Amino acid sequence: MNAVVTILIDGLTYASWLFIVAVGLTLVFGVLKILNIAHGSFYAIGAYAAASFVAWAATMKWAPGFSIVAMLLAAVAVAAVMAPLTERGLLRFFYGRDEVLLVLVTYAMFLILEDVTKLLWGANPYYVSQPYSLFGNLHVGVQTWVGYDFFLVALAVVVGLAVWWVLNRTRQGKITLAVIHSAEVAASMGVNVSRVYMVAFSVGIFLAALGGAFTAPMISVQPGVSVGVIVVSFAVVIIGGLGSIEGAAVGALIVGLARSLAVHVAPVAELFSIYIVMAVVLMFRPEGLFQRTQARKI
Amino acid sequence: MTRQTSLNRPWQRAALALAGAAAAFGAGTAGAQETFKVGIVSFLSGQAAESFGIPAVNGAKVVVDAFNKGAAPAPYNKVGFGGMKIEAVYVDENGGATKQVQELRNLYDREKVDAVVGYVGSGDCLAVAPVAEEMKRFLILYDCGTPRIFEDNKLQYVFRTASHAAMDNVALARYLKARNVKVESFNLINQDYAWGQDSKKDFTLSMEKLYPTAKPGEDQLPKFGAGQYGTEISALMAKPAEVTHSSLWGGDLQAFVLQAAPRGLFKRTQVVFSAADHVLPGLGDKMPDGVILGARGAYGLMSPKSALNDWWWDLYSKAYNTYPVQAPYRMVQSLLGLKLAVEKAMAANGGKKPTGEQLAAALTGLEWDSPAGRIRMALGDGHQAIQDTAIGKTRYDPAKKMVVLEDIQRFPADCVNPPANMKSEDWIKAGFPGAKGCP
Numbered sequence: 001m002n003a004v005v006t007i008l009i010d011g012l013t014y015a016s017w018l019f020i021v022a023v024g025l026t027l028v029f030g031v032l033k034i035l036n037i038a039h040g041s042f043y044a045i046g047a048y049a050a051a052s053f054v055a056w057a058a059t060m061k062w063a064p065g066f067s068i069v070a071m072l073l074a075a076v077a078v079a080a081v082m083a084p085l086t087e088r089g090l091l092r093f094f095y096g097r098d099e100v101l102l103v104l105v106t107y108a109m110f111l112i113l114e115d116v117t118k119l120l121w122g123a124n125p126y127y128v129s130q131p132y133s134l135f136g137n138l139h140v141g142v143q144t145w146v147g148y149d150f151f152l153v154a155l156a157v158v159v160g161l162a163v164w165w166v167l168n169r170t171r172q173g174k175i176t177l178a179v180i181h182s183a184e185v186a187a188s189m190g191v192n193v194s195r196v197y198m199v200a201f202s203v204g205i206f207l208a209a210l211g212g213a214f215t216a217p218m219i220s221v222q223p224g225v226s227v228g229v230i231v232v233s234f235a236v237v238i239i240g241g242l243g244s245i246e247g248a249a250v251g252a253l254i255v256g257l258a259r260s261l262a263v264h265v266a267p268v269a270e271l272f273s274i275y276i277v278m279a280v281v282l283m284f285r286p287e288g289l290f291q292r293t294q295a296r297k298i
Numbered sequence: 299m300t301r302q303t304s305l306n307r308p309w310q311r312a313a314l315a316l317a318g319a320a321a322a323f324g325a326g327t328a329g330a331q332e333t334f335k336v337g338i339v340s341f342l343s344g345q346a347a348e349s350f351g352i353p354a355v356n357g358a359k360v361v362v363d364a365f366n367k368g369a370a371p372a373p374y375n376k377v378g379f380g381g382m383k384i385e386a387v388y389v390d391e392n393g394g395a396t397k398q399v400q401e402l403r404n405l406y407d408r409e410k411v412d413a414v415v416g417y418v419g420s421g422d423c424l425a426v427a428p429v430a431e432e433m434k435r436f437l438i439l440y441d442c443g444t445p446r447i448f449e450d451n452k453l454q455y456v457f458r459t460a461s462h463a464a465m466d467n468v469a470l471a472r473y474l475k476a477r478n479v480k481v482e483s484f485n486l487i488n489q490d491y492a493w494g495q496d497s498k499k500d501f502t503l504s505m506e507k508l509y510p511t512a513k514p515g516e517d518q519l520p521k522f523g524a525g526q527y528g529t530e531i532s533a534l535m536a537k538p539a540e541v542t543h544s545s546l547w548g549g550d551l552q553a554f555v556l557q558a559a560p561r562g563l564f565k566r567t568q569v570v571f572s573a574a575d576h577v578l579p580g581l582g583d584k585m586p587d588g589v590i591l592g593a594r595g596a597y598g599l600m601s602p603k604s605a606l607n608d609w610w611w612d613l614y615s616k617a618y619n620t621y622p623v624q625a626p627y628r629m630v631q632s633l634l635g636l637k638l639a640v641e642k643a644m645a646a647n648g649g650k651k652p653t654g655e656q657l658a659a660a661l662t663g664l665e666w667d668s669p670a671g672r673i674r675m676a677l678g679d680g681h682q683a684i685q686d687t688a689i690g691k692t693r694y695d696p697a698k699k700m701v702v703l704e705d706i707q708r709f710p711a712d713c714v715n716p717p718a719n720m721k722s723e724d725w726i727k728a729g730f731p732g733a734k735g736c737p
Contacts, residue, residue: 006536010529017526114343123352125549125580129556137560143535144561149528219525220552220580224345228523263529264536267518271490 002141007260009140013149015256016156017215021229022236023163023248024207030180030243031200033099034091037106039208040230041113042082046209047216047225048117049074051126054216058130067131071213078213079206087201092194110226118223125220132217152214156252159207163245176200180243235274239281241288250289254281332651334382334640336362337389337405339416340441340629344392345523349548349576350418350441350625353618355388357626358415360617361610361633362386371609379640382651387411391418395425402426406435413438413657415632418625420444420492427456436654438661440632441625443573443594444492445500448678449721455658457681459632459673461715463493463545464500464722465687466572466592468714468730471504473590473689473707474541476737479568481505481512484541485534487527489550490519497545497572503726515539520550527554531561538566545572552577559586575599576623578701582694585701589692596670597627599703600688607669631668631685635675638666674711677718684715710735 025039050071057070086109094102135147167173178186179196187193212225219225236255240247255274262273281289338358341351362384364370368377378384387409389401398417405411413436417423423442428451430437437456439447443463447456474481484505488494498517505512516537518530531554534542542563546554551574558564564586575593578585593600598621601607610630614622622630643652643660652660663680666673671686690703713736716725725731 003536006532010532013528014526118343118347123348125348125552127556127580127584129584132556133560142538143532145528145532146557146560215525218553218557220549220556222345222348222549222552223343224347224523224549225525227345228521228525260529263518264533267516267530267533268490270519271521 002143003264005140006143007264008257009143009145010263011253011257011260012153013145013256014259015252016153017211018232018236018256019156019249019252020152020159020214021208021211022233022252023159023245024204024211025233026237026240026243026245026248027163027207028201028204029237030245031176032091032095032197034102034106035099035242036204037103037230038086038109038113039106039204039233040226041110041117042078042205042208043212043215043229044117044221044226045082045113046075046078046212047219047221048121048126048212049078049209050213050216051128051221052121053077054128054130055126064130065134067128068134071128071131071216072210075206075209075213078209079202082209083198083202083205086205087198091201092197095197110230114223114226117226121221123223125222126216127220128216130217148217155214159210160245160249163203163207167245172199232274235278238288239278241285241291244288244290247288247290332382333385334379334413334651335385335387335409335411336636337387337402337409337411337414337416338629339389339391339398339401339405339414340625341392341418342388342390345549346418347392351391353576353623354418354441354625354629356618357614357622357629358386358388358633360613361630364613365633365637371606374634374637376641379637380644380649382640389416391416391422395419395421398422399425399429402429402437403433406430406433412436412651412654413636415440415629415636417442420496423447423458424492427451427453430456434654436657438632438636441628442493444496445722446492446496448682452679453681455654457658457661457675457683458678459635459675459683460595460628461683461685461687461711462722463497463572463594464716464726465684465711465714466545466594467497467500467543468504468726469687469689469709470543470570470572470590470592471501471508472709472714472736474568474570475508476707477705479541481509481540483513483515483539484543485516485518485537485539485567486514487516487518487520487530487534487542487544487546487554489522489546491522494519494522494545498543500722500726501543501545501572503723507726507729522550524550525553527557531558531563534558535561535563535566540568542567542569543572544569547573547576552581555581555585559584564589573624575703576625578692579620579623582699582701583696585692585694587693590689591692591703592687592689593624593627594687595624595627596686596688596708597624598622600690600706601627601669602671602686602708604667604669604671606667610669627668627670631670631673634668635661635664635666635673635683639664672711676711677715679718684711686711687714707737709737713737 053070053074236251240251258273262269340354341347415438418441420442439458445462488498571591574591575598639661643656688708690706695702712734716722717732
């Protein structure tokens, strides 16, 4: 019984972290049709910015609880600076071009941003461990979990519900859905598609940076943190269906639980477990679990 | 390819051009007019940069500078290499083994380097060694740990100037035994690639010999760069063991410590790390007390007292405002060995710059003093080094605001390295025959 609870809790906490990171990736693909390899770079910049903001909050004598606010502000700042620079300054020149070209452009961005973070923050590690102890510990049987892990579960639920609500219950969200369905038809109906692209990309960057910012307390922030996260994020959004928010949530849960089960039962199959799940899903639903079959345009 | 050269100012280039012109009309012996070009390959970006690549390159820069000024202590006090100024070309190791093979060819063919010193990644070492051999060009592997390179191959132009990973794990097991740590079972968490797999195997085999009744328990193999260890920590806690072994390093090790310490793992089990000294300056009080760790040699806080070590420690600390850890130590010991080999080969070559073959002959079986003690090219037909090592236990010192290492135990090279005629795995399985001077 304890083992099952442990597997479920570990799977859920890992899935929450994955969802926060992956939801921005799927949103950007859904709206802009860009497979953003640089998503991992924005995650890393979010982590670095959080380190700087939390350190700044400490010098301003903010109460420890406000380090959470500092991390949130860090994600906002990253989106406010980086999104206009990259979307307006680079990506918009490639809209309508081959999707493979856009993948190469974002890969180039990934390489450039890797060096930019090193130029800005150097190669030494940063630690933001203070927020990690804010929520105490939870003891279940022989296990002890850090309360911060459960805070991330709550954050993932809030992020998921907020994105879903904005897309499905607000005017701006419905306009975005129209652009997702067909940018050409939306434009002919008077929708400012460029603006929708800009806003969606900014939200995507914000979510990547949010993932990085709230991961920072659990790791040492240093060059290379962007690499590992992007691969597993792709697995999540491919399982769920590229562009689907619900798909990202279910994909993260499947990956989280599959990985947790593998680590506890057959550790050598940890990596294999993620990609076998992806392969099985793609065998039966090549477009992912939540991606609707697209009508062929003539 | 990221390259930096130590001769990149106009006056330096002009001096080099003048030296080249002089060499064209000059005598056949090497001297101030000639340079010795060394390609130095290490991680300048990516996950291994912070812990290994950049500290090692920083170490190389200050040492090359000291050599060129003739400012190193005897017997390393000749200017440059035997009077030849050293020109270093720094190359980023990031990008995978296939890229490194091409970069190595570029260093030899385009940059025309006389020697290459490099490689942290075991996978990179396994990939580049046969290429250097095929090209008949001189290569020193300064850092990577996998024992397979010289145990599975006979190489003429390739050398490793540091001990391989078998030493680290044999020493850890011997430390536990020497300190009478009771072990009935032990857990393992190692990265799922050559380094982690080899480390796990060597520690497990050593424990089988030193603690015949101890059983291996949980065996976790997270991927390199995983970053998230919550599930692995739960698995380790679910199967309690007296000892938990890990060869994690760099950012992975730091993340593991940051995530495992608040969950109480370090209080429930004696954690032993095989290569963890490099995270101590950064982690500070976040590193729990009482952790047993090695540094893959008698490096950093476990280095022996000597005039050479004092010189090196001051040189590095003053330049970078932090003390040197294992990677820069291994870099300096490789450059000291290269310097002596070049000068020995020149002496045998009438004072002229040596060829790759002459250099290889000079380094084969060579011995020299390093800041970490005596280095002996004793294995792999004189191509693989052995050296003393040390293991210690962490304690955060609030007065010094740093982690200090206590209960340091030193292990002579002949105690924790196999003899020349045996593979490390066979040696451990046979119960360490010929081991000498063990405490």
